[in-house]
Amino acid sequence: MAGTDKSKAGTSTASAGGPAPVVILVRPQLPENIGAAARAMLNCGLTEMRLVAPSCRWPNPKAVALASGADAVLDGATIFPTMQAAIADLGRVYATSARSRGLVKPVVNARAAAADLQALVADGQRCGLVFGPERTGLESDEVALADVLVQIPLNPAFGSLNLGQAVLLVAHEWFHAGLDPQAHPARSLPLGGSRPATKEEMQGLFDQLERELHATNFLRPADKVPAMVRNLRAMLQRADMTEQEVRTWRGVIS
Amino acid sequence: MAGTDKSKAGTSTASAGGPAPVVILVRPQLPENIGAAARAMLNCGLTEMRLVAPSCRWPNPKAVALASGADAVLDGATIFPTMQAAIADLGRVYATSARSRGLVKPVVNARAAAADLQALVADGQRCGLVFGPERTGLESDEVALADVLVQIPLNPAFGSLNLGQAVLLVAHEWFHAGLDPQAHPARSLPLGGSRPATKEEMQGLFDQLERELHATNFLRPADKVPAMVRNLRAMLQRADMTEQEVRTWRGVIS
Numbered sequence: 297m298a299g300t301d302k303s304k305a306g307t308s309t310a311s312a313g314g315p316a317p318v319v320i321l322v323r324p325q326l327p328e329n330i331g332a333a334a335r336a337m338l339n340c341g342l343t344e345m346r347l348v349a350p351s352c353r354w355p356n357p358k359a360v361a362l363a364s365g366a367d368a369v370l371d372g373a374t375i376f377p378t379m380q381a382a383i384a385d386l387g388r389v390y391a392t393s394a395r396s397r398g399l400v401k402p403v404v405n406a407r408a409a410a411a412d413l414q415a416l417v418a419d420g421q422r423c424g425l426v427f428g429p430e431r432t433g434l435e436s437d438e439v440a441l442a443d444v445l446v447q448i449p450l451n452p453a454f455g456s457l458n459l460g461q462a463v464l465l466v467a468h469e470w471f472h473a474g475l476d477p478q479a480h481p482a483r484s485l486p487l488g489g490s491r492p493a494t495k496e497e498m499q500g501l502f503d504q505l506e507r508e509l510h511a512t513n514f515l516r517p518a519d520k521v522p523a524m525v526r527n528l529r530a531m532l533q534r535a536d537m538t539e540q541e542v543r544t545w546r547g548v549i550s
Numbered sequence: 551m552a553g554t555d556k557s558k559a560g561t562s563t564a565s566a567g568g569p570a571p572v573v574i575l576v577r578p579q580l581p582e583n584i585g586a587a588a589r590a591m592l593n594c595g596l597t598e599m600r601l602v603a604p605s606c607r608w609p610n611p612k613a614v615a616l617a618s619g620a621d622a623v624l625d626g627a628t629i630f631p632t633m634q635a636a637i638a639d640l641g642r643v644y645a646t647s648a649r650s651r652g653l654v655k656p657v658v659n660a661r662a663a664a665a666d667l668q669a670l671v672a673d674g675q676r677c678g679l680v681f682g683p684e685r686t687g688l689e690s691d692e693v694a695l696a697d698v699l700v701q702i703p704l705n706p707a708f709g710s711l712n713l714g715q716a717v718l719l720v721a722h723e724w725f726h727a728g729l730d731p732q733a734h735p736a737r738s739l740p741l742g743g744s745r746p747a748t749k750e751e752m753q754g755l756f757d758q759l760e761r762e763l764h765a766t767n768f769l770r771p772a773d774k775v776p777a778m779v780r781n782l783r784a785m786l787q788r789a790d791m792t793e794q795e796v797r798t799w800r801g802v803i804s
Contacts, residue, residue, distance in 0.1 A: 336715070338708045366708065391729065395763055396740055403719055407726065408736040448736055449726060454592045461590070465722055472661065472703060480703055482662040488649055538654055 313418035316320035316341060317390075317470065320382050322348040322438060323429040324459060331362025332460025333427075334369035341474070342425075346382045351429075362460070367447040379438045383424050388416050390460060391426035391442035393434055394455075402444045409446040410469035425466060430459050490538035497542045502529050502550075507550055570595060571644075571724065574636050575636045576602040576692060578713060585616025586714025587681070588623035593723035595728070596679075599627040605683075613693050633692045637678050640663035645696035646678035646716060647688055648709075656698045660767040664699040664723035679720060684713050736765055742773070744792035751796045755803075757781050 319337055324330050324347060334345060347354065353377065363370050376382035383389050390409050404412065409425075416423050426436035426442060439445065446466050448457065457465070493501075506525055509515045515524060538544075573591055578601065579583050588599060597795075600745070601608065608629065617624055630636035637643050644663050660664065663679075668756045670677050680696060682688035693699065702711065704721050760779055769778060793801070 339704050339711060339715075341705045364710065364712075369790055377611055382669060383708050398742055400741055400744070400795070402737065402739050404737045405734070449729055450593045451595045451725070456618065458618075459595075461715070461718055464718065468702075468704075468719055471705070478661070481656045482657065485654065487654055490654070522596075542653070547602065 327356035336464035590718035
């Protein structure tokens with residue numbers, strides 16, 4: 297049901313298993329928001345969009361403008377008359393909703409939802425992520441159709457998001473939860489063409505620096521020298537120097 | 551330097567310590583993006599915005615429209631001629647940049663940056679989060695001014711974000727990293743006015759159901775009854791019923 301151009305979806309980070317979750321926008325009002333949602337989806341490897349009774353003309357050039365190139369998502373979007381119809385073929389449905397409307401239903405934050413969805417998809421389940429209309433949110437009967445409610449933690453004094461932003465935050469949690477930490481480390485220090493300096497190379501730098509500082513009579517009085525030397529070395533060590541940088545700084549000292 | 555109306559900032563989730571990081575937009579082009587950034591900031595408890603040589607008129611009604619009420623952030627925004635001036639009073643500067651431009655600088659993803667910043671702020675350090683111009687990103691000399699580069703992991707085949715979206719994703723990581731997990735559990739099951747059913751109440755439900763099923767001769771043949779009963783109970787148990795729901799379902803069975 298999604299667009300025929302799935303090439304961009306090939307970068308989805310979903311673990312092996314079924315296709316990534318479907319994003320379902322219920323009665324969206326503004327085509328700009330549909331376009332922004334499509335862009336956010338493709339940014340995060342989600343490609344299948346379903347629209348339930350959009351209240352704007354469809355297709356809509358304003359959606360295309362805001363999609364900024366995520367045309368395949370819009371072109372593949374399918375229209376349903378009701379949320380019930382839009383989720384009929386899915387196994388597990390998560391709906392963003394600020395309120396649980398008195399229903400006893402599990403509530404998770406977007407990060408936990410993303411972890412769940414990655415696990416469900418890896419297990420081959422077809423899942424949906426439902427977003428309600430801009431002004432009103434989902435109706436109670438629609439909230440009742442969802443298995444799990446998703447809440448996005450935000451400043452309680454200023455928590456209103458537009459639809460495109462809500463899709464972006466939830467979609468990005470999905471993407472992040474699927475990242476392979478080997479290929480996408482949280483922290484790195486790219487070294488260009490160089491490599492980390494060895495302890496011997498650092499010692500060579502320390503020795504040269506201290507020889508020069510003795511020669512220029514900087515290191516005195518004698519009883520303070522050991523602490524001064526330790527402090528100079530500590531600073532240089534914190535910099536995690538590369539072999540190239542050690543050579544450059546030895547040149548600077550000469 | 552931030553706006554005088556700091557009331558909304560009172561909900562910031564920053565641990566005790568200094569104020570939340572400053573958001574610095576370098577040569578932003580579109581006022582709409584500045585407005586969207588202000589909204590995203592306040593959504594996530596960030597209130598201090600600095601603008602480096604904005605290339606649009608300032609102040610700008612288009613920014614106000616997109617800020618959707620985050621006026622205090624825009625009103626408090628201060629203007630600087632250069633990034634160097636805008637970060638002069640800060641202790642630690644993180645800059646979003648797709649490329650490290652050959653510099654040997656630590657690169658972290660937005661989530662790791664958020665964890666760092668929460669720790670630095672708790673330690674009383676003044677920190678900045680820098681975003682470059684929409685089209686070109688930061689120049690090499692500006693990248694060089696940052697201590698750490700931040701990258702937002704996205705679909706490599708479709709990774710372009712607009713400025714407001716980039717600010718939203720990074721700001722939301724900041725907010726999430728500061729959440730108190732006691733007050734904001736990742737998962738919950740709000741029970742309305744009820745409480746979880748006790749094992750004794752569940753046993754009462756099982757007993758009644760099985761009596762009725764025996765009475766209507768549903769439970770047969772006799773050798774299959776123990777497994778049938780275990781399976782019925784397993785389903786009911788998975789639902790994590792409340793005391794109120796047990797009473798309702800006992801009424802249904804009667």
